[in-house]
Amino acid sequence: MSRPLRLLLLAHAFNGLTQRLFTVLREAGHEATVELDISDAVTEEAVALARPDLVIAPFLKRRIPESVWSVRPCLVVHPGPPGDRGPAALDWAVLRGDAQGGVTVLQATGDFDAGPVWAWQDLSLRKDATKASLYRQEITRAAVDAVLDALGRFQPGASGPASPPALPPLLGGWQGPVPASARAIDWSQDDSASVLRKIRSADGHPGIADALFGQNCRLHDAHPATAATLARAPAGAAGAVVAKRGPALLRRTVDGAVWIGHVRVEARGDRPALKLAATRAFADACTTLPELDVPLLRDAGEWDELHYAETGQQGARVGWLGFDFHNGAMSTRQCERLRDALRWVRTRDTQVLVLAGGSDFFSNGIHLHDIEAGAHDAGDSAADSSWRNIQAIDDVVLELLTMTHRLTVAMLSGNAGAGGCYLAFAADLVWAHAGVVLNPHYKNMGNLYGSEYWTYTLPRRVGAARAAEVAQRVMQGRLPMSAREAASLGLVDAVLADDAVSLAPRAATEAAALAAAHNHAERIAAKQRQRDDDESRKPLAAYRDEELQQMHRNFYGFDPSYHVARHHFVTRKPHAWTPRHLALHRP
Structure with missing residues (x-):
């Protein structure tokens, strides 16, 4: 596209991906403005005021209203490859341990993630990365490239992309949200790799529903424990919390242990559910746990902040x-x-x-x-x-x-x-x-x-x-x-x-x-x-x-x-x- 475009970014929140797109599009010479997705009426008003050539939705949790997508091209950024549909593509990919993923830019229609594809990028998924980290790095990079590619296919007055991209074999279609049962941890059965994969698939949101010291909470920020740590740590049954280090608690598994760095304890009374260092959230309960500290200068594989x-x-x-x-x-x-x-x-x-x-x-x-x-x-x-x-x-x-x-x-x-x-x-x-x-x-x-x-x-x-x-x-x-x-x-x-x-x-x-x-x-x-x-x-x-x-x-x-x-x-x-x-x- 040769001329600068008027672009409205419609997003649930001004998150990292939306911010990155905002800076890239403005530096490319386009007029970019932002509207948070609050209600259909607000979106309709924003489109009327901005008069955009295109609406770009990098991060949404609701449908774009038909009153908008039926009269204005609306491009949705989906963190999954073509053919993948649903709100939890990245959650499922991490939970399965997929090595490959993608980002698709598609046109909004009446069905979720089912409109014409304007652009897509494939990508490798880092092993042992959390969902949030993959989103902030690989997904964001690919999304920027895919959006710029899609803008190059925009033709004023056309109902779809000029020269649609060639697509890979399409995936199996709709995947709903990951049910809690699919990533619930069974401490008596799950090995460390399974525990880590489940926590990483829900990090940073919503976290894994679990309990510590008899309190319901969500687990975040998990790291593997090394053999050297296990040799120093007290014995304990699978699921037992046996030591601490900095923000984290060491929790035994059937074949070792994992560090749990942060938790979100359920709201109680007027105390909201806050994501805190595990040792902060359970300060009283872990006062007697041994501190397995490590020196700053050490093997890089030994986790600490x-x-x-x-x-x-x-x-x-x-x-x-x-x-x-x-x-x-x-x-x-x-x-x-x-x-x-x-x-x-x-x-x-x-x-x-x-x-x-x-x-x-x-x-x-x-x-x-x-x-x-x-x-x-x-x-x-x-x-x-x-x-x-x-x-x-x-x-x-x-x-x-x-x-x-x-x-x-x-x-x-x-x-x-x-x-x-x-x-x-x-x-x-x-x-x-x-x-x-x-x-x-x-x-x-x-x-x-x-x-x-x-x-x-x-x-x-x-x-x-x-x-x-x-x-x-x-x-x-x-x-x-x-x-x-x-x-x-x-x-x-x-x-x-x-x-x-x-x-x-x-x-x-x-x-x-x-x-x-x-x-x-x-x-x-x-x-x-x-x-x-x-x-x-x-x-x-x-x-x-x-x-x-x-x-x-x-x-x-x-x-x-x-x-x-x-x-x-x-x-x-x-x-x-x-x-x-x-x-x-x-x-």
Whole structure:
């Protein structure tokens, strides 16, 4: 298609796939606007206002009304290959252990997922990946390619695609939701592989219905236990919880054990069902369990949230500090662990430190579910929990900003949001791949001001002359941006690859070159001089104090918007309207 198109993205929520499509389509020159799927009447009104050439539905849970699809081409993104139909294609694929999958872009009709196919992409499904991780990575990449392919087949006035694509042999048709019985865990019979596959097929939503310590809950974030862990762990019958590590509980199976990292305990009274670290949700019940901790520097196959490794020769060493926090959320406990790890890293003889978050998310800042839990804990409050969490993440950023004796790199294999962006921006260099989406703003969460030293790092990155302009665009615009857009602003230093798979080896090469560079010592000296000069002009403590004064008002002040927004977010309250910064078609 040669001319720019007017496109309306219709979605149940502005999730990662929808955000990625939004950034890609706008960068391709199209006019893209968003409407959340609230009701048929709202959708009809949005189409009347936006007057789109096409409606694109990347993430829906309801039918598009006939009043829309019968008069306007509507393209639905389905996370399954052609011929697959139903709302749980990816759930079934993971549960079966499929090696191949696909994404299909098809035209909405009166039947679910049964309209003409405009484009499709096949893909390999990572072994041992969760449904959510596959969706965020492989499905999202394929969906972007398929949507762009479909747009190339659009012909104004036509009822279908120009030159429809050749299709593979079609699959067997409709698959309904996965019944709870199909992935219920029988701890007396299921081996570890079966337990992991079932949990991964429902992670991140809805989770596996089960019980721990006599309480009904949903299981998430499962990892295999190694032989070394099993040798240290207490004995126990299949299904017994025998140990803990960080956020996770070790639960015995018929042939070993699995780590259960997060759970969602059923709502009780006014306490909502929150996804929390398993050791947090069952803190009282697991106080006597042994802690099977592991060192940071260890075999990579031994699971923990944090991991450290080193590469390169003496004098040109690279340290790799990985922190894979579930869904990118960083609780006070997790921030304290990462802070302590950074302090330990200072003792290592390396020239470069690469700070690597998880494969799905680098970081999304403070942990809203953990904070919400504080509102229901005796002697605590959401405000106090928020205050502890923001102080703890500020401590992490401070460690990175003051690490002047080596070069630091933030490697973004996954998306970043809010304070997680500014954690990355605190590094000397930020590397990403083209599929990364950043949301470097705070105001979508109840008009938060933000901390993490953003008032220092943003001007430092973009330059004093552009700081006010970029801050206005980023903080007030509140829109997601691609890694390439962030690079154009100076927030990201390099987009090294097209995806996370190719980013890792490229980053390893670049980091090794940094560590071995002939001018490394000069760069370190210049970095130290700049930090000293910045500190003499305005201490980091002053930036932090000023930001926290604003945050204190958000947490403890008369305006409850942060607390309301946080509560709605963690309890999945349905949207009542589409925010105006997304619904660009609305006055």
